[in-house]
Amino acid sequence: MEEIILRTTDLTKKYGSKVVVDSLNLEIKKGEIFGLLGPNGAGKSTTMNMICSITKPTAGKIELLGKDPWKQKKEVIQRIGYIPQELAIHGNLKAWENVELFTSLYGIKGEELRQSVDKSLEYVGLSERRSEFAKNFSGGMKRRLNIACAIGHQPELLIFDEPTVGIDPQSRNFILEKIKESNQNGATVIYTSHYMEEVEAICTRIAIMDNGKMIACGTSQELKQMVADGNEEITLEEVFLTLTGKKLRDYAE
């Protein structure tokens, strides 16, 4: 039987009377690169933050790696790597110090920590720049450092929240390649984005989210079939427009 890595049941978040995540039912299997696609304000980050036990859900259930991340936070956190939308690095620390700080939070020490820092920096292509202060890095390098900080404890689930926004195409391609590589090496991936092309290029299945609700979920082929009766020519952009009446691109910065 396929192993379910994440299952949310009627997951809901309200701020006051505003429902920002509305009865979301997700099921993500081991080995997937699962895409969560939606425009600004759809509720993607709020969903990821609830899954990673940062934002408390108003209602519903989360089963992450077979556990309740709100009740067994410590065990679950050790097994996931969360790369948040907002950069979580310290400008006044050197690249390697940033990675060491975050990796050590997972209880990794001594020689293992040293090796892990080297490996993480190498992984994101920043070995040569390891001794530079993070504040002097370009946007793309900061994003890559952000990733290095979240992978040192070798998580089995990686959660990326819009890791390619506002960066150069080279860094963007590098990050996408690395995500595929991590997946090939055994990690399950959740990838949040409002870029159709990226989601289509790397994801095994895609959930389309709008206004806190899941509009549709399936492979890119299945999503296209839903609206176009198997017309191969249709783009995910058109699928989104048909399902929501909105243009996804209007939201892209």
Ligand SMILES: Nc1ncnc2c1ncn2[C@@H]1O[C@H](COP(=O)(O)OP(=O)(O)OP(=O)(O)O)[C@@H](O)[C@H]1O
């Ligand atoms: N702490 C908060 N208090 C009140 N409203 C909030 C809070 N956090 C998020 N929201 C609202 O919840 C909605 C969903 O926000 P969220 O950040 O989850 O969207 P998103 O899909 O990640 O968007 P983006 O693509 O811009 O990152 C937005 O309308 C946002 O204003």
Ligand SMILES: [Mg+2]
């Ligand atoms: Mg977001």
